[in-house]
Every structure is written in structure tokens, then in C-alpha cells.
Amino acid sequence: MRYLVLNRTPLTSGLRFPDWIGADDEAVLLTDTAAVSTDPRERTAQLAGYAHVEFFDDFHFNPLVESQALAMHRKWGFDRVLALSEFDILRAARLREIFGVPGQDVASATAFRDKLDMKRILSEAGVPLARYAPVSNLADLLGFVEGNGYPVVVKPRRGGGSMDVHVLRDEQDIDSLLAAHRDLGTDDGAQLIAEQYIEHELLHVDGIVLDGEIKLIWASTQGDSTCLDIKQGNALHSCLMDPDDPLLAPAQELTRRALAALPTPDTSMFHAEVFLTEDGRMVFNEVASRMGGGMIEDVLKLGFGVFLPEVYVRNLSGHEPLDVPAAPLRIAGLSLFPPRPGTLVRIPGECPVPGITEYRTYAEPGAELEPAKLSVEKIGSVLATGGSRAEVETALSDALTWFERNTVIQGRGGPDSAS
Structure with a gap:
């Protein structure tokens, strides 16, 4: 073949x-x-x-x-x-x-790529979602704000990596959106979607479907970090949940419901996002029919001992399937250290923090840095493993403290500042 x-x-x-x-x-x-x-x-x-x-x-x-x-x-x-x-x-x-x-055919790919089509399908299936509406022009946006109030999230229907995601909290933010999206004033209109903003802890659920059966489905939590935070210069971290975490099964079940409602291919990786609200409810955000980015594939490989893209391709190629554990062999996590505007003066070469299994850098001294535009942009990162989520999150926190103390970015027009 x-x-x-x-x-x-x-x-x-x-x-x-x-x-x-x-x-x-x-x-x-x-x-x-x-x-x-x-x-x-x-x-x-x-x-x-x-x-x-x-x-x-x-x-x-x-x-x-x-x-x-x-x-x-x-x-x-x-x-x-x-x-x-x-x-x-x-x-x-x-x-x-x-x-x-x-x-995967076009109908299936569209259902996973177009957030509006996806949410229509999920809504009809009774999957809990934040309120949403298509936004083609300013009238659409103002109508949604009037009906739902601030804050409102506006993003591309077929975006990714938190690119071009706007959180609108007042009329000034609407003006900023209009400046960024002149297509809101055209006859063809913009391809955007507005959603009710929900205060949340973000859980992501990753896994793989092989020959119509979900072989791996496991949730991770980003704790107090969000994909939007990294665009503000704050670190993003994520950690696999413990097998006895009471939130694990509900997150898995909600993701199963979403995959069942959507035209999920018989063989497919998936990356879903679930909002855990302040009052303890779970609200489904979205799901993609591909591996999670931002080093999530590395965390799953550390945790489960398999590389999901390899499992996926080998299965499609008709090879003997690789064994995929139903539960992690160990708990693993990641932390991404984003750039901040300025000149990178110093960045450490090795990480001495216990529990850190890998430390990577993506910039060298002298580099001119700009704010992150994507949720996966970084100048440094770490992977950690341990016997529990608490142990891994401690290692990630210690690594962040160490990185900030040892990295220097000279701000434009100001003194040196730690990343």
C-alpha cells in the first residue's frame, strides 16, 4: 500500500x-x-x-x-x-x-474542526455546553452580549491553539475585536463563534479509538493555569489525574457522550476540553480528532508507556496493535514557560529539580522575544513524573520557581526582569 x-x-x-x-x-x-x-x-x-x-x-x-x-x-x-x-x-x-x-471524511472532519457545527451536534445530543452563537457581524455580537452579558469569549470557528481568542469584558474590548476582525464589517461576514464565559478549572481528556472501541481515555487538569494565561506571560501546567480522583470518571463519561454524538472515525485520536465550574459542574467545551498539542503527547507517553501517534498509524496500517494500558503506569505532567517581551539575557541549561525527567529550552541568549500568540509557545518546558498528582505538581511548581529565578529577560525600556 x-x-x-x-x-x-x-x-x-x-x-x-x-x-x-x-x-x-x-x-x-x-x-x-x-x-x-x-x-x-x-x-x-x-x-x-x-x-x-x-x-x-x-x-x-x-x-x-x-x-x-x-x-x-x-x-x-x-x-x-x-x-x-x-x-x-x-x-x-x-x-x-x-x-x-x-x-475520516469531510463531514466528520468538519464536525470536529468547526466549533459551531460541533456545538450544534452536541447540543442536540444533550451534552452540557456554555451558551453560544455564530458571529458574522457586529449585530450578531451585540445581540449575544445583550442576551448573556459580559464577559464573552469570541474565537474562530476553525481555530486552534487558543489563537485569536478574545475575552470581551466591556465595550473597549469590543472595539479591540473590531480592529482585529475587519471581516465583521463585510457582506461575507466573519467565521467566529461567541460563547458565554465560564470561570473554570480546565480538564482535558485525551485518548484513542481503535476499530470503533475507546482503548484509552484519561483526564488531566491544568489546575490554576489556563491556555489563555500563557499568552499573558504566565506558565501553563498540566498533570494526569490519579486513578482514584473523583473527577476522573465524570470527565471520562462526558467525553464518551460527546464522542458518541459526533461522527467519530473508527480509528482516531482525540483531545477534549471540559470546564469544571466553580460550583462543581462539568460543562463540555470542545473536542478535536487528533493528539493534544503542547507536549501532551509526551505526558501520555511517560504516563502510559505508548506514543499515541504511533499506535494510531500502526493500526491504520494493519499492523499488530500495540498494547495500550487502560490506566497510567505512573503519573506525569508538564509545564510550559512562555516568552515575555524583551531581550533574553540568561536562560539556564540544566534543571536540578527532583522529579523533573526532561527540561528543554527553545531560545538562546540574545533572542528578541515577543508575547506568545499560541497556547503552546514557550522558551522553556519541563516534564515530570511521580507516584501521584500531588507529587508531580510539587515538582512542576518547584521547576517554575527555579526557572523564574534563573532566567533573565531585559524588558524594553526597563531593567532586567525574570521570566
């Missing part, structure tokens, strides 16, 4: 499509140029095993990706299309339908 692989993320040593597919089949790669190393040795290792590779600049907005895929299909014929990124789910589905090959 011949597999078309669409890729936009760095081809690290752990992302090995040819190995997962197997030597008896072919993998053809269409990749973002920036996803491949410029170092000749690393580049050779990253591209080893592919039958053919094509590179594309500006991969996200480049329609030549699909055009080239179609031309190659006419020449060689593809049997499957693989894509792991949130922003390639619909692109891959369109190609499958053109090629006439199995896999």
Missing part, C-alpha cells in the same frame, strides 16, 4: 511514519520546508525511509499542497492519507474523498 503523509511539524526522531507504516508499504511525504532540519546529517535521518518527498513553503496557506497531492495520486495512486495536525484534518479529508480512499 502507498501512504500519503501530510506534515507541518518538526520531523523529530520520534516522528517516524515509515517505521510505523512498515517496510512492505511506501510512504510519500508532503512537508512544510520549515519542518525539516537544515543540518545535512539531521535532514538525511529525518527523511530516511520515504519513497518520495516534496517540500512546500508557507504550507498552511499553500493550495499547491493539495494540487501536488492530486497530481501524484494520478501518477502513483494512494491507498491512505495520513495527517496529525489540527490544521490538516480537513485538507486530508478532502483528499481522501477525491482519491476515493478510506478514512
Whole structure:
């Protein structure tokens, strides 16, 4: 069989499509140029095993990706299309339908990518949601604010990574939104959705469906951090829940209800978000049919001993399925340290905090930093493991304190400041 692989993320040593597919089949790669190393040795290792590779600049907005895929299909014929990124789910589905090959179709991909379509389906199924409405123009937005009051969350219907998410608390915030979205004043309108803002603790539920059966479904908590906080320069952390956590089963059940209501593919990874309200209720936010980002895949690998993208691709390739534990072998967590505006003066090279299994840096002294635009942007990160959530969260907290004490960012027009 011949597999078309669409890729936009760095081809690290752990992302090995040819190995997962197997030597008896072919993998053809269409990749973002920036996803491949410029170092000749690393580049050779990253591209080893592919039958053919094509590179594309500006991969996200480049329609030549699909055009080239179609031309190659006419020449060689593809049997499957693989894509792991949130922003390639619909692109891959369109190609499958053109090629006439199995896999997630456009209707399913749209239900998971378009937050308005998703919430309509979930609402009809009785899944508890925050109040919501489409926003195409200013009148739509003002009507929603009048009916629900402030604060209101406005975001793209097909966004990701907390990109372009706005929390409106007053008329000044509405003016800021209008400045950012001039499409609100056009006849075609904006592709936005407004939602009631809910004070919450964010739980995310991650897992995988294999041959129509949920093999892994486990919840993590972000505690007192949120995806929006990192855009304000505050660290984001997440930790797997303990097996005896009373919130685990309700979060799993709510996610099962959502997956049952949606056109979930027979084989699919998923990443769901659940709001735990201040009065203890659970309100479903959204779910994607892909692996969670922001190093969630690393946490699951540490906790469960398997790399879900590998499990997913191997299953689609018809290989002997990997054993996926139903509960974590150990508790694991992550913390992301975001940039702040200014010049990076100092960043530590090694982390001595007990319980930290891996520390990574993503910037070097002298770098000019800007505020994070995505919830996964970072200049440093840590992974931690332990026997319980409390133990892991202590290690993450200690690592944050250590990082802030040892990282210096010189603010623009001001004194040096710790990150």
C-alpha cells in the first residue's frame, strides 16, 4: 500500500511514519520546508525511509499542497492519507474523498474542526455546553452580549491553539475585536463563534479509538493555569489525574457522550476540553480528532508507556496493535514557560529539580522575544513524573520557581526582569 503523509511539524526522531507504516508499504511525504532540519546529517535521518518527498513553503496557506497531492495520486495512486495536525484534518479529508480512499471524511472532519457545527451536534445530543452563537457581524455580537452579558469569549470557528481568542469584558474590548476582525464589517461576514464565559478549572481528556472501541481515555487538569494565561506571560501546567480522583470518571463519561454524538472515525485520536465550574459542574467545551498539542503527547507517553501517534498509524496500517494500558503506569505532567517581551539575557541549561525527567529550552541568549500568540509557545518546558498528582505538581511548581529565578529577560525600556 502507498501512504500519503501530510506534515507541518518538526520531523523529530520520534516522528517516524515509515517505521510505523512498515517496510512492505511506501510512504510519500508532503512537508512544510520549515519542518525539516537544515543540518545535512539531521535532514538525511529525518527523511530516511520515504519513497518520495516534496517540500512546500508557507504550507498552511499553500493550495499547491493539495494540487501536488492530486497530481501524484494520478501518477502513483494512494491507498491512505495520513495527517496529525489540527490544521490538516480537513485538507486530508478532502483528499481522501477525491482519491476515493478510506478514512475520516469531510463531514466528520468538519464536525470536529468547526466549533459551531460541533456545538450544534452536541447540543442536540444533550451534552452540557456554555451558551453560544455564530458571529458574522457586529449585530450578531451585540445581540449575544445583550442576551448573556459580559464577559464573552469570541474565537474562530476553525481555530486552534487558543489563537485569536478574545475575552470581551466591556465595550473597549469590543472595539479591540473590531480592529482585529475587519471581516465583521463585510457582506461575507466573519467565521467566529461567541460563547458565554465560564470561570473554570480546565480538564482535558485525551485518548484513542481503535476499530470503533475507546482503548484509552484519561483526564488531566491544568489546575490554576489556563491556555489563555500563557499568552499573558504566565506558565501553563498540566498533570494526569490519579486513578482514584473523583473527577476522573465524570470527565471520562462526558467525553464518551460527546464522542458518541459526533461522527467519530473508527480509528482516531482525540483531545477534549471540559470546564469544571466553580460550583462543581462539568460543562463540555470542545473536542478535536487528533493528539493534544503542547507536549501532551509526551505526558501520555511517560504516563502510559505508548506514543499515541504511533499506535494510531500502526493500526491504520494493519499492523499488530500495540498494547495500550487502560490506566497510567505512573503519573506525569508538564509545564510550559512562555516568552515575555524583551531581550533574553540568561536562560539556564540544566534543571536540578527532583522529579523533573526532561527540561528543554527553545531560545538562546540574545533572542528578541515577543508575547506568545499560541497556547503552546514557550522558551522553556519541563516534564515530570511521580507516584501521584500531588507529587508531580510539587515538582512542576518547584521547576517554575527555579526557572523564574534563573532566567533573565531585559524588558524594553526597563531593567532586567525574570521570566
